[in-house]
Amino acid sequence: MPLDISVELSAWQFGPHALHPGQVFFESPLSLGIVNLRPIVPGHVLMIPKRVCARLADLSAEEVADLFASVHRAAPLLENHYNCSALSIAVQDGADAGQTVPHVHVHILPRRRGDFERNDEVHERLDAISADSACRPSRSIGEMSEEAVVLRRLFQS
Numbered sequence: 001m002p003l004d005i006s007v008e009l010s011a012w013q014f015g016p017h018a019l020h021p022g023q024v025f026f027e028s029p030l031s032l033g034i035v036n037l038r039p040i041v042p043g044h045v046l047m048i049p050k051r052v053c054a055r056l057a058d059l060s061a062e063e064v065a066d067l068f069a070s071v072h073r074a075a076p077l078l079e080n081h082y083n084c085s086a087l088s089i090a091v092q093d094g095a096d097a098g099q100t101v102p103h104v105h106v107h108i109l110p111r112r113r114g115d116f117e118r119n120d121e122v123h124e125r126l127d128a129i130s131a132d133s134a135c136r137p138s139r140s141i142g143e144m145s146e147e148a149v150v151l152r153r154l155f156q157s
């Protein structure tokens with residue numbers, strides 16, 4: 001009998017959420033790149049430290065360096081893959097700044113001219129993530145895994 005993809009166990013957590021292995025598209029010594037449950041734009045992904053840690057200041061210097069080196073590596077690959085001209089790279093560090101998952105995460109969003117009516121709307125959309133979840137339903141593991149398979153290939157060349 002085939003294994004139900006949705007119940008496969010993962011070694012990794014994103015805050016309180018167990019990650020499905022199919023969500024991970026990038027791995028470095030201390031960081032992971034994961035596809036997003038509810039992306040705001042196509043290619044909106046998250047870079048996270050492997051260790052569950054709520055705030056940026058809680059990370060070690062090695063974890064910060066590895067995390068941002070991972071963002072630096074992924075950013076141009078994503079911009080090119082999504083045929084975009086820019087990126088929004090954002091950290092909501094703490095609940096009062098809009099952080100909804102208590103695990104440091106760097107949002108990477110491929111951007112293009114005119115993708116939002118007002119450019120700063122992207123920040124409002126990031127802030128509205130939990131409120132938005134009713135009208136922007138969570139993606140299936142199958143859909144996220146398909147995206148991750150494609151993104152993994154970007155790092156192979």
Ligand code: AMW
Nearest residue numbers: 017035036037038092098099100101129
């Ligand atoms: W925050 O408002 O904490 O800056 O952003 C949380 C991000 O995490 C959102 O982009 C949301 O869609 C995403 N997210 C929440 N739960 C999961 C999950 N289990 N897997 C992947 N992404 C998730």
